[in-house]
Amino acid sequence: xxxxxxxxxxxxxxxxxxxxxxxxxxxxxxxxxxxxxxxxxxxxxxxxxxxxxxxxxxxxxxxxxxxxxxxxxxxxxxxxxxxxxxxxxxxxxxxxxxxxxxxxxxxxxxxxxxx
Amino acid sequence: xxxxxxxxxxxxxxxxxxxxxxxxxxxxxxxxxxxxxxxxxxxxxxxxxxxxxxxxxxxxxxxxxxxxxxxxxxxxxxxxxxxxxxxxxxxxxxxxxxxxxxxxxxxxxxxxxxxxx
Numbered sequence: 001x002x003x004x005x006x007x008x009x010x011x012x013x014x015x016x017x018x019x020x021x022x023x024x025x026x027x028x029x030x031x032x033x034x035x036x037x038x039x040x041x042x043x044x045x046x047x048x049x050x051x052x053x054x055x056x057x058x059x060x061x062x063x064x065x066x067x068x069x070x071x072x073x074x075x076x077x078x079x080x081x082x083x084x085x086x087x088x089x090x091x092x093x094x095x096x097x098x099x100x101x102x103x104x105x106x107x108x109x110x111x112x113x114x115x
Numbered sequence: 116x117x118x119x120x121x122x123x124x125x126x127x128x129x130x131x132x133x134x135x136x137x138x139x140x141x142x143x144x145x146x147x148x149x150x151x152x153x154x155x156x157x158x159x160x161x162x163x164x165x166x167x168x169x170x171x172x173x174x175x176x177x178x179x180x181x182x183x184x185x186x187x188x189x190x191x192x193x194x195x196x197x198x199x200x201x202x203x204x205x206x207x208x209x210x211x212x213x214x215x216x217x218x219x220x221x222x223x224x225x226x227x228x229x230x231x232x
Binding site: 032034036041042043044045046049090092094101102103104105106107108 | 119121148155156157158159160163171206208219220221222223224225226228
């Protein structure tokens with residue numbers, strides 16, 4: 001079965017410091033990996049994705065993610081955190097079943113950036 | 116706004132009543148998804164359409180739930196005889212197949228909150 005794990009319920013970081021939100025995956029075949037962000041009482045906003053190519057993927061709002069096939073990880077990173085980055089972050093993997101596809105999400109990681 | 120649109124944004128209903136949510140996908144997106152999200156959890160897949168065809172349904176989608184996409188554009192999700200356990204946010208999303216630029220990114224709406232009292 002295809003799955004995503006986000007091992008940290010919450011990540012705390014000081015503004016201006018680098019941040020990392022961890023994600024590991026389990027999938028048969030080549031993974032399609034995504035990161036989404038969710039602000040309170042809002043839907044999910046797409047940040048970035050890995051389909052193929054360079055292992056370092058750049059996305060919206062200065063975020064990037066590194067695909068590591070040997071460690072089956074896709075950690076989200078940002079060099080310098082902002083208070084406005086505080087939100088819930090979801091990692092997702094595309095699961096193919098019956099020839100169709102859907103996203104399987106992790107449980108989410110709450111990022112708290114302190115001034 | 117050309118994003119995924121959902122209506123209503125919030126709904127409070129009494130147990131046993133029926134509710135219906137509507138989703139308007141991004142224009143020309145041929146795939147439409149419904150997800151459910153409860154507090155502290157990631158979104159869980161419910162069902163998926165390609166054009167007007169409902170191609171997959173999750174085991175989470177009990178007989179009280181029905182989704183339609185009659186003309187391959189907007190979709191409705193109806194919950195009959197609501198139960199308190201149905202309280203959640205219902206998210207709609209859409210994507211375009213064979214779009215080499217987007218790589219089939221799935222875009223989500225703002226969600227419809229359901230509270231069953």
